Structures are given as C-alpha cells and as structure tokens.
Amino acid sequence: MGSPSILVSGASIAGPAAASWLAAAGWQVTVVERAGRLRDEGQNVDVRGVGREVLRRMGLEEAVRAHHTSETGLAFVDEPGRAYASFPAGGDDTDSSPTAELEILRGQLARLLHEHSAGAAEYLFGDRITALHDDGHGVDVELAHGQARRFDAVVIAEGSRSRTRDLVFPDARIDELGLLAAYLTLPRTADDDRQWRIHFGGRGRLVHLRPDNVGTTRAMLSVHTDLRGLDQLDREGIVAVLRATYADVGWEAPRVLAGLDNDSLHVDQIAQVRLPSWHRGRVAVLGDAAWCAGPFGTGTTSALAGAYVLAGELGATPGDVPAAFTRYERLLRPQVDRAQDFVPRVGHPRVEWHRRLLRAGLRVAGGPLGSTLARLGVFDPSLPVDIVALPDYPVRVPAGV
Numbered sequence: 001m002g003s004p005s006i007l008v009s010g011a012s013i014a015g016p017a018a019a020s021w022l023a024a025a026g027w028q029v030t031v032v033e034r035a036g037r038l039r040d041e042g043q044n045v046d047v048r049g050v051g052r053e054v055l056r057r058m059g060l061e062e063a064v065r066a067h068h069t070s071e072t073g074l075a076f077v078d079e080p081g082r083a084y085a086s087f088p089a090g091g092d093d094t095d096s097s098p099t100a101e102l103e104i105l106r107g108q109l110a111r112l113l114h115e116h117s118a119g120a121a122e123y124l125f126g127d128r129i130t131a132l133h134d135d136g137h138g139v140d141v142e143l144a145h146g147q148a149r150r151f152d153a154v155v156i157a158e159g160s161r162s163r164t165r166d167l168v169f170p171d172a173r174i175d176e177l178g179l180l181a182a183y184l185t186l187p188r189t190a191d192d193d194r195q196w197r198i199h200f201g202g203r204g205r206l207v208h209l210r211p212d213n214v215g216t217t218r219a220m221l222s223v224h225t226d227l228r229g230l231d232q233l234d235r236e237g238i239v240a241v242l243r244a245t246y247a248d249v250g251w252e253a254p255r256v257l258a259g260l261d262n263d264s265l266h267v268d269q270i271a272q273v274r275l276p277s278w279h280r281g282r283v284a285v286l287g288d289a290a291w292c293a294g295p296f297g298t299g300t301t302s303a304l305a306g307a308y309v310l311a312g313e314l315g316a317t318p319g320d321v322p323a324a325f326t327r328y329e330r331l332l333r334p335q336v337d338r339a340q341d342f343v344p345r346v347g348h349p350r351v352e353w354h355r356r357l358l359r360a361g362l363r364v365a366g367g368p369l370g371s372t373l374a375r376l377g378v379f380d381p382s383l384p385v386d387i388v389a390l391p392d393y394p395v396r397v398p399a400g401v
C-alpha cells in the first residue's frame with residue numbers, strides 16, 4: 001500500500017505548516033491555493049508560546065527572528081503627531097506587549113513556511129475546491145481547474161471566510177465583531193519612526209503606521225462600524241467607504257487615504273468563527289477557518305500549533321483519520337476557546353468622552369505610575385498562547401530552509 005494522501009486547501013500560515021509536518025509524517029501532500037501565487041500582503045503577525053515552539057521544532061525560529069519587522073514598541077499620537085503614551089516592545093512570550101520578540105510580516109512568514117514545505121508537497125496555485133464527496137473510505141474532490149482527484153483526507157485552511165468550509169460545515173457561526181481593517185503598504189518617509197504609532201480619530205476610527213524590515217511603512221485603518229456586508233463590496237466600493245469614513249480625520253489619515261489605490265490593499269471585516277466540531281468524517285478545518293479569534297495576537301500562534309497537532313495525530317493513526325481528527329480537536333480546543341475570549345473591547349472609542357478617557361488612561365499607563373502598575377501585573381493580561389502542552393510526536397521535519 002502507498003502513502004496516505006491528503007489535500008490541504010489554503011497556503012498562508014496553517015496550510016504550509018501542516019504540509020511540512022504531514023509530509024514528514026509520511027503523508028503524500030497536495031496544497032491548493034486560490035490565489036495565483038503566494039500572497040505577500042498583510043502586516044505584522046506575532047508568534048508566541050506554542051507557536052514559537054513549533055517554529056523551533058521546524059528549525060525556523062532563527063530565520064523568523066532574522067526577519068523581525070524592527071518595530072521597537074507602540075506609541076499613541078495626537079493630531080499633530082506628538083506621542084502622549086509609549087510602550088516598549090515586550091520580552092516575554094505570554095505578555096500582551098504590542099510587539100513580540102518574534103514579530104514578522106505575514107507574507108514573509110508564509111514564504112518561509114512555503115519554502116520549508118515546497119520540496120515535500122505538491123502546490124497548486126490558482127485553483128480551488130468546488131465539490132467534495134466523502135464516502136467513508138476516501139474523499140473525492142473536484143477542483144475548479146484541475147482534474148477530479150481522490151484523497152484519504154482533506155484539510156481546509158482557508159481563513160475565516162472559507163468557502164469550502166461552507167460545503168462541509170454549514171453550521172459554522174460567523175460572529176461579526178463590527179471591526180473593519182484595511183491594510184496597505186506606503187513609501188517610507190523621513191518622519192516615520194520605528195514605533196507602531198496609533199491615532200484615535202474619533203467615532204471609532206483609528207489610523208496606524210508601523211515600520212517594516214523592507215524599507216516601507218505599513219498602514220492600517222481600523223474602524224468600529226455598524227455597517228455590515230462590506231466584504232460583498234468590490235475594491236472600488238470599499239475604497240469609497242473608507243475615503244468617506246476618514247475624510248475628516250487628521251494626523252496621517254490623508255496620506256493613507258491617498259495610498260488606497262495601491263495594489264497592496266487588503267481588507268478584512270473582522271469576525272470570530274465558531275464551529276461545534278472541527279471535523280466531519282475525513283474532512284477537517286484548521287487555523288482561522290476553524291477558530292478565528294480576530295487579529296488580537298493569537299491567530300498565527302494557534303494556526304502553527306494546530307498544524308503541528310493535526311499532522312502529529314494523523315501520523316499516529318494514518319489508517320483511522322476520524323480518530324486522529326477527534327484527538328486533534330480535543331487537544332487544541334482549550335487553547336482556542338481562551339483565545340476567543342481575548343477580545344480587547346475598549347480599543348475603538350466611538351464617543352468623545354470615551355476617547356478622552358482612553359487617552360487619559362493611556363497617559364497614565366505610559367508614565368511612571370503605569371510602569372509600576374505593569375510590574376505588578378495590573379495592565380498586563382497574559383495572552384492565551386501556551387494553554388496547551390504540545391505533544392512530542394516521533395516525527396522530525398527537515399530543519400530550516
């Protein structure tokens with residue numbers, strides 16, 4: 001009998017990480033990605049706790065450290081751009097400091113993971129699953145462009161708005177958080193510093209500028225809004241909404257709005273994904289497609305841990321896919337349940353008194369009294385990034401890339 005075969009859908013973080021570990025566990029791996037190439041967009045993602053441990057076991061920790069975004073901390077700025085509260089980057093994996101020690105552009109991490117797995121897995125870019133049929137012994141898969149194929153298992157790692165998930169898990173619940181985030185890359189100017197700078201523009205609108213390690217500046221507009229269905233708009237529609245929403249915001253908002261036409265724009269309507277179960281027969285969901293918690297510092301870590309555990313369990317019982325998926329879910333649930341509880345509620349003030357209160361609170365937190373309180377743990381909730389202990393599977397992936 002040949003090696004068991006598996007199709008992984010989605011080539012961002014969870015998909016390629018799973019591909020490496022699955023190939024090492026003896027699976028014949030195919031990865032299908034809807035985009036025509038590896039996607040480079042996105043900004044900083046943090047890798048902490050168990051995510052960092054997975055990278056260490058892949059021999060990638062140093063490579064990720066070498067790609068650090070160079071961000072030194074977080075500063076809140078007023079309309080003229082003066083910082084009124086600053087917070088240095090953190091040292092501990094579990095604290096909620098704005099900048100983690102392993103802080104990397106999402107596109108660069110995706111590339112490292114893709115390179116790590118590319119020699120061991122088949123990648124199909126520019127294609128997607130259109131139908132799946134699980135007959136209990138295998139899964140017949142139809143692709144939009146390629147030929148129909150049969151696999152022993154399928155893993156859906158397509159992010160929070162996964163379409164293939166809807167074919168298998170129609171009971172997925174998408175909890176909209178009412179936050180819209182637009183990410184784009186701008187030419188760096190002499191005034192851009194090495195901190196993540198945030199300006200509260202009022203009425204739930206924030207402007208962010210962050211340094212990167214490739215000589216450009218990463219901008220984000222994030223807004224708390226009651227508008228729904230924005231993900232149905234085309235690019236022009238979203239740009240028009242953002243221009244109207246931010247028209248009267250100061251600081252660097254006009255510069256960011258002027259850059260909205262560039263190709264790097266990526267828009268996310270932020271939602272949490274909740275599923276009563278992450279597997280059905282021989283099909284499982286992984287990463288944001290299964291448990292998206294929002295962009296609050298745990299998504300990449302949970303995706304890496306999930307990829308590792310999923311592959312480890314499939315490696316342990318390749319002949320019993322449903323049992324492996326059951327153990328995968330049992331092991332990981334505590335981690336992602338806690339991650340979904342970690343939603344900062346105060347970050348996008350919509351009314352003026354709230355904005356003033358938040359600014360006053362940040363001034364205190366960023367001053368000497370704040371340092372004392374932080375040392376006492378008052379402002380420093382721990383991020384849920386090491387809730388589960390990673391099992392030791394008898395599988396070793398090739399080190400590094």
Ligand SMILES: Cc1cc2nc3c(=O)[nH]c(=O)nc-3n(C[C@H](O)[C@H](O)[C@H](O)COP(=O)(O)OP(=O)(O)OC[C@H]3O[C@@H](n4cnc5c(N)ncnc54)[C@H](O)[C@@H]3O)c2cc1C
Pocket residue numbers: 009010011012013014015032033034035039040041042043044045106127128129157158159160161162163164183266286287288289295296299300303
């Ligand atoms: C372009 C992009 C930019 C991002 N930017 C940020 C950021 O700035 N900050 C942040 O915190 N998080 C960002 N994220 C999200 C972050 O990567 C995830 O929260 C986390 O790392 C978990 O990753 P994931 O692999 O589970 O899902 P995702 O990173 O969402 O990746 C899903 C992948 O599946 C692909 N896909 C989607 N539908 C299909 C389909 N039908 N068939 C095949 N492939 C499909 C997508 O193109 C993508 O490559 C971004 C994600 C993407 C895709």
